[in-house]
Amino acid sequence: MDLRPAEVTSILEKEIESFGGASQMQSVGTVLTVGDGVARIHGLDNCMMNELLEFPGDVQGVALNLEEDNVGCVLLGSASKVREGDTVRGTGRIISVPTGEKLLGRVVDALGNPVDGKGPLGTTDADLRPIEQPAPSVVERQPVTEPLQTGIKAIDAMIPIGRGQRELVIGDRQTGKSALLVDTILSQKNTGGGDPSNPEQVICIYVAVGQKQSTVVDIVRRLESENAMAYTIVVSASAI
Template identity: 45%
Template sequence: MQNTKSSTSLTTALDQTLASFAQARTQTTLELTCREVGTVTFLGNSIARVVGLPNVRSQEQVKFADGSIGLAFNLDPNEVGVVLLNNHTDIKAGSQVQRTGRVLDTSVGESLLGRVVTALGTPLDQGGPLPLLERRPIERPAPTIMERAPVRVPLQTGIKVIDALVPIGRGQRQLIVGDRQTGKTAIALDTILNQKKHNVICIYCAIGQRSDAVAQLIATLRHEGAMDHCIVVVASGEETPALQYITPYTATAMAEYFMDKGRDVLIVYDDLIHHARAYRELSLLLRRPPGREAFPGDIFYLHSRLLERSTCLRSDLGGGSLTALPIVETEAGNLSAYIPTNLVSITDGQIYLTPTLFQKGVLPAVDVGRSVSRVGGKAQLSAYRAVAGDLRLMYSQFQELESFARFGTRLDESTQQSLVRGRRIRAVLRQDQQHPLTVSQQIALLLAANIGLLDEVPLAKIPDIEALLCRTVEQQLPDVCQRIVLGEKLSNEDCQALLEIARQSLHLVSG
């Protein structure tokens, strides 16, 4: 009797189980997904060759079995050349790799401000993990001509010789070029420091730089209170060439997020010579044919599609701007080399730093004769145009006269006076690092030097006069300073008031 009951209960349970399976089968729909999975045939020097991905696209992100990320770089008939973006210790020949179906993207958003990250969005500081942010492709088409607006608003660097003689506008691409150790990064750093009171977001992109140099720059930004409006994107010289290659595009995508929201952004690429070398290394490892001077033939397109994304948008598109300061290193002052020539033709002007002035202690070592801004003059405040209109020509003529005066040639009185004033102008244009000046302070100094007020002052006392003048001009003439910042023209009364402050400073210092 008991056997019959247990058999009946077993049958009932079995029927219930079968009924549950039948119900689940009718309610569940299975979807078949197709995945392309390839195999690594070669691995070495941060690149991999993969077979079995016939439909992979150029610049598509691929994923290896250990979670590493790669970028499809070469699409050959029988294999795909993949560059590796992170650690690949667990990848070997025979490992599987699959398509992701999407291009490489990066995190963008307000939470990145004040942070130090890699091109892949990995934090390098002690700020903890990043929150879930919006993601954007690292590359996108540059704004069209119809989407761009004229460059009319100045980007004040706080550096006298640049703001007065080589002005930069918001939305401009201004190249900083010069030999090694001539102060290129120092100019970019001072420009970033000066933006904290102008509501401009700054992104510093370090490509192939030494880790200690980048750490020192970050420490300076924090010490000066400028890190809150900055993002630092780092690919040091110890990183893979692929990571150095994508870093400027990643930093630009982060900048475009703010530009699309109507903000003004400044981005510094330090420097594009290392970027070109990283790309050359990848290309040669993947057996691409080298072009002129062993650089791939498409290096011009590499940088042009990066810098063309910097612009000033129309007001109906938000009115945001992206100003680019690419840095490039020359050798022995050879501005006509391959990469510098490319970038000069792409950008809207260049600031040329010469080791000759640097060795003389004339800092910043800007060669006014070889530096030019093709756009910034239209965005320059009218006070600069009134004060520094003849300053550039006067200073260039002084440099020519000074070279002749070295030979002991007898000079007439007017030439000697030009030399005296030129030396005072050069002393006024000198500026210590991390000491940016306001527009009003610069105008007062340049006005005094331009009319010859400092001609009789010993060169050793000019820094003292400058310090006193900068302290008093905004305290005693706030209305004049406000009109200068608003872009109004200097009246005769304004000029006389500024000169009176300069005379008082000169009298106090001279005793």
């Protein structure tokens, strides 16, 4: 069968038009070693500092150590799911977490993913904020001018804490550190009636790192029973 040049050109143009969308370049590497929650990865030549990396088994990590021949990555999930030789994919995105009023009353993990079974947060890309941000200068910070009432008379009278002040609570195990902080959260209902839309209401964030999941559940239930979750966010990076 003879084909004229115009027909050949027409066939080629149709094939080109029917070809799939533009190809996407993706950075891919291989796990060299893994241990103590840290993975060494080879092949991610274009990896950025604080870039979010994806591992098999829905495990994610963040690149923190960029070397000439490998990348050091801190795993944000179960390290037992990651094996030497696994394929790692770069996302090209700096690790970010959702922020805003939609997180009030919710329990999220370290990446801001909801873990309370109440559905998605409803946040958008505009609500994402990189985890690493330049700290405000001393001039930009609002001065500490009023106390934060903890509800514990011994503290409020003898060693008052300023609203906006950083305070460290130190104690041995089972001495009531968590109970003290939960009581402080409950006391903040008096600042604005527990209404987060009230500008006087203190917004509380309870971060549980390494605590048992059952302990976190008990704390959330107590906050809910006291109607304190309306102005509280719980971040749970719990132990198994």
